[in-house]
Amino acid sequence: METEFVRWTEDGTEQAAVWRSTSGATPPKKVRVADDSMTADEAYRLACEGTALLWRGDFHNARQLGTAVAARATRKPRKTSTDPATAFHLHRQTQSRRASILGMLLVPFDADQTIPLRRAPDVRQAVHEAYGPIDQPTVTTLRDLLGAIGAYEWQKKGVEIPALGARIHPGYGVFSPIRGEYVDLVADTPLPSLTKAFDIGTGTGVLAAVLAHRGVEKVVATEIDAKALACARANLDRLGYSDRVEVVQTDLFPEGRAPLVVCNPPWIPARPTSPIEYAIYDPDSAMLRGFLRGLPEHLEPSGEGWLILSDIAEHLGLRTREELLALIGDAGLVVRERRDVAPRHGKIEDRSDALYAARKREVTSLWRLAVRDRP
Numbered sequence: 001m002e003t004e005f006v007r008w009t010e011d012g013t014e015q016a017a018v019w020r021s022t023s024g025a026t027p028p029k030k031v032r033v034a035d036d037s038m039t040a041d042e043a044y045r046l047a048c049e050g051t052a053l054l055w056r057g058d059f060h061n062a063r064q065l066g067t068a069v070a071a072r073a074t075r076k077p078r079k080t081s082t083d084p085a086t087a088f089h090l091h092r093q094t095q096s097r098r099a100s101i102l103g104m105l106l107v108p109f110d111a112d113q114t115i116p117l118r119r120a121p122d123v124r125q126a127v128h129e130a131y132g133p134i135d136q137p138t139v140t141t142l143r144d145l146l147g148a149i150g151a152y153e154w155q156k157k158g159v160e161i162p163a164l165g166a167r168i169h170p171g172y173g174v175f176s177p178i179r180g181e182y183v184d185l186v187a188d189t190p191l192p193s194l195t196k197a198f199d200i201g202t203g204t205g206v207l208a209a210v211l212a213h214r215g216v217e218k219v220v221a222t223e224i225d226a227k228a229l230a231c232a233r234a235n236l237d238r239l240g241y242s243d244r245v246e247v248v249q250t251d252l253f254p255e256g257r258a259p260l261v262v263c264n265p266p267w268i269p270a271r272p273t274s275p276i277e278y279a280i281y282d283p284d285s286a287m288l289r290g291f292l293r294g295l296p297e298h299l300e301p302s303g304e305g306w307l308i309l310s311d312i313a314e315h316l317g318l319r320t321r322e323e324l325l326a327l328i329g330d331a332g333l334v335v336r337e338r339r340d341v342a343p344r345h346g347k348i349e350d351r352s353d354a355l356y357a358a359r360k361r362e363v364t365s366l367w368r369l370a371v372r373d374r375p
Contacts, residue, residue, distance in 0.1 A: 006031060006106070006139045008054055017108060017137040022130060022144050022173065023274040025103055028052035036061050040068035047104035054106045054139065059120040066105050066142050073098040084358065085317030088270075091354040096273060102143045109138040115145075126152035129172045148172060161206060163187035164213055166239055168206045171231035175279030177206040181341045182264055182308045185366040186210050189339055192304045193259035198222065200252055200263040200291060203279065205232030205245070207262055212241040219245040220254045225278075252290050257300045263291045264308040269318050285319065285327070292331040296371045304336065305369040310343075315358035328369065336368040 004019040008031035019027040030050055034043070035057035043053055043065055055062045074094070110116050113124040113134050123145065127134065130148035151172045158167030159176055163183055170176040177183060187210050194215050199208040202221035211219050221236075223229045229249055236242045248254050253261075266282035282288055288309070295305045313319040328335065340363045348359050 006052075006054075008033065010054075017139045018134075020131045020134075020138050020140045020144070022147070022276075023099075023103075025141075027139075028104065028106075031106070038065065040065055040072065043105070044069050044072045044101070047101045050104075052104040052106050054108065055117065055142070057117070059107075059115060059117040062105065062107065062117070062142055063146070066102060066146075069105065070098065070102055073101045083317065084315060088316045088318065088355065088358075092270065092273075094354070099143070099273070103141045105142045106139050107142050107145055109134055109140070111136050121149075123149055123152075129155065161210075163210050164206075164239065168204050168209070168235050169231075169238070170204050171227055171234070173227045173275055174204055174225075174231045175276060177204055179343065179345060179364070181343055181364050182310075182366075183207065183210060185308060185339055185341055185364065186262065186306065187214065189306065189366055189368070191216065191260065192302070196220075196258045197260040197262060198254060198258045198298065200261065201265060201287065202232045202247065203228050203264075205235045205247065207264060208232065208245045208247075209236060209239050209241055211260075211262070212236075212244045213239075216260070217244060220258070221245055221247045222250050222252065222254050223247065224249060224251050225275075252287070253294050253298045257298050257303070259300045259303040260306065261295060261298055261303070262306040262308070263287075265291060267310040268313050268316070289327060292327050292333060292369075295369065296332050299371055303370070305333070307367040307369060308364070309367065310362055310364045312355075312358050312362045315361050316355070328367070332372050333369045334372050336370050338368070339366045340364070 004027050005016045006019040006027040007016045010033050031052045031054050033056055034053035046053060047069065108116060113127045115123065126148045129152055154176055155169050155171055158169040159178060161168050161183060168177055183206060186207050191214060194217055196218045197211050197216045199211065199219060199221040202208050202223050205221060208219045208221035221232060223232060229247060232247050236245045265287040266280050268281050269285040270281045271283050272278045272281040299305060314321055343362050343364060347353050350356060353359065
């Protein structure tokens with residue numbers, strides 16, 4: 001990938017630094033140097049006008065400024081709708097606008113990955129995890145940097161998985177398994193066989209680990225993203241399952257068949273705006289469709305496909321239950337059983353959340369699928 005640069009004028013001199021963005025954003029074209037004298041109102045106005053602010057003041061003041069700008073960017077939108085799908089798209093527009101505005105506050109790195117600002121923390125390891133080696137002056141957004149710091153803390157701490165009696169450590173850019181109800185569904189549903197299973201789109205490797213923990217002798221976990229592959233392998237090795245779980249890089253299915261094929265695709269059929277959102281948003285239900293279409297070819301006789309899916313898309317007006325059942329039927333599959341669980345995350349009680357009404361009604365299901373006309 002060609003190196004991109006961000007350019008600005010400082011003390012009458014033209015400056016440039018390597019541009020890094022985990023979301024794939026292009027470097028801003030207008031950049032102004034800012035410090036502690038910058039007010040939140042002025043920063044918000046400049047950001048809305050498309051002017052980025054390269055911070056030269058105190059690091060903690062930059063964080064406070066970012067919080068103040070975020071509050072201004074998330075004021076109640078002027079447009080509202082009672083139609084769930086329209087309300088969802090307006091919500092996504094608001095999110096996109098907020099991200100764009102917050103992406104206008106920039107922070108520099110020196111070649112040694114330190115931040116040359118007063119009271120700046122040592123974030124070298126977090127920066128390395130997010131961006132890889134940095135050996136020259138670099139600029140990124142404060143939003144990206146804070147995301148990298150938060151992700152690194154999650155990576156160190158890990159997420160407790162009761163079904164494993166252990167922790168899963170999500171790497172940077174790999175979706176964290178904080179929605180434990182779907183893990184519990186896989187942990188509690190009777191297994192059709194202990195000989196072999198496929199885990200499609202393994203992410204952190206959590207479901208592959210649960211299957212191995214339950215006694216499945218051979219698990220093949222697939223993933224296409226390089227960071228997720230490394231994360232899954234590290235987790236499975238840490239948990240002691242690397243001898244029974246093979247992690248392979250492929251799009252959806254590995255070669256061969258298995259008596260159990262598990263998939264937890266992204267739940268919302270909408271367009272992601274950053275790499276991490278690919279774990280949440282599935283444009284036109286592409287992964288869901290691909291899994292269902294390919295499942296019959298990869299199931300052994302009497303085998304089961306476990307589709308783990310929330311119905312939040314139905315409550316948002318983005319996909320109906322009838323459409324989902326049609327996708328299952330068109331793939332030559334039948335539903336043996338559906339196991340449901342209510343979500344337990346905090347947002348189901350947050351009435352200020354734009355998606356509160358949908359989240360309150362949400363149910364996560366494990367669909368036990370079989371090939372039609374098979375036993």
